[in-house]
Amino acid sequence: MARTAIEFRNVSKQYANMLQYAVAGINMRISEGSFITILGTSGSGKTTLLKMVNRIYEATSGEILYFGEPIRNLQIEEYRRKIGYVIQQVGLFPHMTVEENIGTIPQILKWDAGIIAKRVDALLELVCLSPRDFKKRYPRQLSGGQQQRVGLARAMAADPDLMLMDEPFGAIDAITRQNLQEELIRIQRKLNKTILFVTHDVNEAFKLGDKVMIMHEGTIQQFDTPYGILAKPANEYVARLIATQDIVQRLKVLKAQSVMLPVDAQVSDRAFRVGTEESLHNILTYFLEHDQNHVLVEDDGRGVVGKITWEQLKVSTRQGNFLSA
Amino acid sequence: MIKESIAYLLLNIDKYYEAVIVHLEISLAALAVSFMVAVPLGIWCAKNGRVSYSVINAFTILRIIPSLAVLVIAMPILGTGFVPALFALTLLAIPPILINTYSGFRNIDPSVLECAAGMGMNAGKIFIAIEIPLAMPLVLTGLRTSAAEVIASATLASYIGAGGLGDFIFTGIGMNDIRILLVGGISVALLSVLTEVSLTAVQHMATRYQRD
Numbered sequence: 001m002a003r004t005a006i007e008f009r010n011v012s013k014q015y016a017n018m019l020q021y022a023v024a025g026i027n028m029r030i031s032e033g034s035f036i037t038i039l040g041t042s043g044s045g046k047t048t049l050l051k052m053v054n055r056i057y058e059a060t061s062g063e064i065l066y067f068g069e070p071i072r073n074l075q076i077e078e079y080r081r082k083i084g085y086v087i088q089q090v091g092l093f094p095h096m097t098v099e100e101n102i103g104t105i106p107q108i109l110k111w112d113a114g115i116i117a118k119r120v121d122a123l124l125e126l127v128c129l130s131p132r133d134f135k136k137r138y139p140r141q142l143s144g145g146q147q148q149r150v151g152l153a154r155a156m157a158a159d160p161d162l163m164l165m166d167e168p169f170g171a172i173d174a175i176t177r178q179n180l181q182e183e184l185i186r187i188q189r190k191l192n193k194t195i196l197f198v199t200h201d202v203n204e205a206f207k208l209g210d211k212v213m214i215m216h217e218g219t220i221q222q223f224d225t226p227y228g229i230l231a232k233p234a235n236e237y238v239a240r241l242i243a244t245q246d247i248v249q250r251l252k253v254l255k256a257q258s259v260m261l262p263v264d265a266q267v268s269d270r271a272f273r274v275g276t277e278e279s280l281h282n283i284l285t286y287f288l289e290h291d292q293n294h295v296l297v298e299d300d301g302r303g304v305v306g307k308i309t310w311e312q313l314k315v316s317t318r319q320g321n322f323l324s325a
Numbered sequence: 326m327i328k329e330s331i332a333y334l335l336l337n338i339d340k341y342y343e344a345v346i347v348h349l350e351i352s353l354a355a356l357a358v359s360f361m362v363a364v365p366l367g368i369w370c371a372k373n374g375r376v377s378y379s380v381i382n383a384f385t386i387l388r389i390i391p392s393l394a395v396l397v398i399a400m401p402i403l404g405t406g407f408v409p410a411l412f413a414l415t416l417l418a419i420p421p422i423l424i425n426t427y428s429g430f431r432n433i434d435p436s437v438l439e440c441a442a443g444m445g446m447n448a449g450k451i452f453i454a455i456e457i458p459l460a461m462p463l464v465l466t467g468l469r470t471s472a473a474e475v476i477a478s479a480t481l482a483s484y485i486g487a488g489g490l491g492d493f494i495f496t497g498i499g500m501n502d503i504r505i506l507l508v509g510g511i512s513v514a515l516l517s518v519l520t521e522v523s524l525t526a527v528q529h530m531a532t533r534y535q536r537d
Contacts, residue, residue, distance in 0.1 A: 028350055056439060076445075078445065080445035081443070083445075085443035087440060087443075089436035091434070091440030092440075094437070095534045096534075104454075105444055108445070140534075154444075
């Protein structure tokens with residue numbers, strides 16, 4: 001059982017001179033190692049929620065706990081150094097090179113210069129920038145996508161347990177954004193960080209999140225897996241929000257294991273095998289390209305565990321359609 | 326003509342040296358004092374949004390008063406000589422440094438500061454490592470403007486008996502002697518150019534990151 005990384009206990013936030021609460025009475029737990037996307041329109045309170053975690057905004061009431069410890073009790077700078085912070089405007093220090101930007105926190109933590117240099121190289125490699133070409137450049141000599149890669153590398157410099165990301169790919173063109181999303185998924189799988197990721201993009205939220213938190217008017221409307229939300233939207237608002245997703249996007253989110261029919265008998269079938277995590281989108285593509293009508297679902301450890309037929313795929317897709325209509 | 330000026334200069338070289346030194350002394354002192362007043366005041370204004378408006382406006386209005394007028398007004402209060410001249414020149418040098426310091430700190434991208442805080446830098450570290458270097462180019466622009474004004478206006482200080490290269494210029498005018506006038510005039514011009522060049526070089530170093 002994973003530990004709880006962040007817990008909100010009845011947290012509310014009201015800005016000065018505002019009648020309405022930006023965030024009202026939030027209770028939730030986020031387990032360590034999970035990738036949570038917070039989805040909502042502007043004014044939904046999603047950014048406020050995120051920025052209360054690292055105390056850029058202070059909660060008006062309620063309590064936020066970091067691994068069981070109320071964050072108010074923690075020394076603020078020390079606490080923030082354990083959290084990677086990435087925002088849409090990137091916020092790189094324009095007068096420092098890429099290397100100096102990434103090394104800022106390790107330097108404050110008084111790491112050895114040699115270790116910092118190695119860390120910078122490793123992080124640049126991780127975000128797919130060649131250290132040799134990029135280390136000595138200044139932020140303004142980089143494209144938007146490259147800047148955000150450096151922003152990501154800088155946020156991970158001191159190996160934080162938690163990453164807070166506020167629409168980090170919001171100002172980046174569609175193609176670069178896709179690449180960055182895929183790299184972020186890869187990085188998260190590899191390093192198993194706890195990530196809170198704010199976005200207003202439904203597809204991005206469903207693509208990245210293990211669980212999606214849907215915010216509206218300062219409250220959580222639904223907090224569930226992408227499949228759980230698609231299959232059973234909690235209310236009218238959620239249903240309308242996810243209806244903006246088209247069928248193909250939805251199939252990309254749904255995983256093989258969520259619709260397969262279990263099989264237990266030994267299977268001698270020679271049909272094509274897919275992993276449990278395979279998206280229905282890829283399975284549909286396979287059906288169409290190979291004129292097949294079923295595939296077998298294979299679990300790494302346990303062999304074949306299920307089966308998906310063409311009929312089933314149609315039913316699940318239609319169900320999704322019906323529910324969000 | 327130039328030859329005659331040089332001849333005059335060589336003949337009065339001691340007096341000339343003294344005038345240059347006084348001119349530099351009074352200019353540097355005025356710049357130093359105004360820098361020490363205007364930079365902290367500018368930073369304070371940048372961080373305290375509400376009061377800043379009136380302070381900045383007051384100094385902008387102060388800028389309109391010609392330096393000669395300030396010198397003349399200072400005379401009955403502070404008397405003649407070095408101190409009133411220094412006072413008037415300091416008053417003259419404050420506005421450009423103040424206004425530029427203010428905008429320098431004001432114009433820092435708030436997202437940069439938010440990131441710095443969010444990463445876990447404390448206020449002191451943010452001020453030294455982020456805010457000062459980012460505001461520096463504009464602060465230096467202010468200093469350059471002030472330096473140019475002070476060196477030119479220090480000429481007028483000789484009117485209230487503070488000495489400096491103005492002595493040559495006013496003697497030249499008074500005696501209708503172009504040789505003496507040129508010695509003073511060209512020297513002030515050279516001094517301004519030299520200051521400008523060296524401060525530009527400093528500024529160039531402070532803004533290296535803005536170029537490719």
